[in-house]
Amino acid sequence: MSSILFEIKNNIGIITLNRPDKLNSFNREMALLLQQKLDDCKSDEVRCVYITGAGKGFSAGQDLAEVTQPGAPGFTTILTEHYNPIVTRIKDLQKPVVAAINGVAAGAGANIALCCDIVVATQSASFIQAFSKIGLIPDSGGTYTLPRLIGWQKASALMMLGEKVSAADAEKMGMLYKVFPDEIFIEESKKIALTLAGMPTLGLAYTKKVLRLSLTNSLEDQLMQEDIFQQKAGQTADYHEGVKAFIEKRKPLFRGK
Numbered sequence: 001m002s003s004i005l006f007e008i009k010n011n012i013g014i015i016t017l018n019r020p021d022k023l024n025s026f027n028r029e030m031a032l033l034l035q036q037k038l039d040d041c042k043s044d045e046v047r048c049v050y051i052t053g054a055g056k057g058f059s060a061g062q063d064l065a066e067v068t069q070p071g072a073p074g075f076t077t078i079l080t081e082h083y084n085p086i087v088t089r090i091k092d093l094q095k096p097v098v099a100a101i102n103g104v105a106a107g108a109g110a111n112i113a114l115c116c117d118i119v120v121a122t123q124s125a126s127f128i129q130a131f132s133k134i135g136l137i138p139d140s141g142g143t144y145t146l147p148r149l150i151g152w153q154k155a156s157a158l159m160m161l162g163e164k165v166s167a168a169d170a171e172k173m174g175m176l177y178k179v180f181p182d183e184i185f186i187e188e189s190k191k192i193a194l195t196l197a198g199m200p201t202l203g204l205a206y207t208k209k210v211l212r213l214s215l216t217n218s219l220e221d222q223l224m225q226e227d228i229f230q231q232k233a234g235q236t237a238d239y240h241e242g243v244k245a246f247i248e249k250r251k252p253l254f255r256g257k
Contacts, residue, residue, distance in 0.1 A: 003030035013041040020055025025063035031082035052100040061107025094205040111142035119176040121167040122185035200238035201256030
């Protein structure tokens with residue numbers, strides 16, 4: 001069975017990490033296949049990406065059984081060929097990416113989730129910066145993303161202590177958008193993806209781009225970027241449809257163009 005399941009439904013590219021017996025921990029095959037499926041989501045048919053895990057976990061991070069075998073890939077290979085390209089693809093994808101955390105998200109699994117545009121979790125989910133427990137540093141963009149989400153002190157403590165964070169606490173500290181009860185999690189998280197898939201795709205892509213630029217821009221530079229991307233958004237068919245629908249007092253029909 002494939003380590004990544006993929007389908008397109010209602011303009012949503014649904015990616016499921018599928019090594020449930022290993023809590024969806026990453027090996028080389030799964031990391032490379034995830035990159036391929038993220039590339040497949042560049043298709044015009046896909047207007048939102050939804051990433052989740054099979055079974056009881058989202059992802060336990062790196063499969064340590066792989067890295068302890070003779071001839072195993074080294075850290076440079078794992079980062080530059082496995083995790084960094086995944087994070088970069090999520091960041092650069094010109095459509096929203098929803099991470100639906102259905103269980104434990106640890107190590108690289110947690111940091112890949114946190115780099116997504118909208119992160120939601122089931123009530124029983126948890127997040128762990130597990131790296132310190134084995135003498136490593138956080139990777140997969142974690143040292144960049146987490147401090148910007150929850151602040152320096154919280155991020156530093158969680159990374160050094162390796163404490164498990166419940167979904168409820170993660171929501172309180174701003175690590176994720178929303179937590180849903182387990183019994184309605186799939187329905188509610190997919191409802192978010194469906195809403196995004198019906199919205200002005202290019203406008204959302206521009207929003208994503210400008211938000212990313214704000215992480216390093218000065219206010220003056222950011223105001224200039226807002227001007228540039230607002231002009232681009234104003235030239236889209238979806239903008240004209242949105243304005244027309246507002247004037248005509250009807251629901252807009254966006255086409256992602």
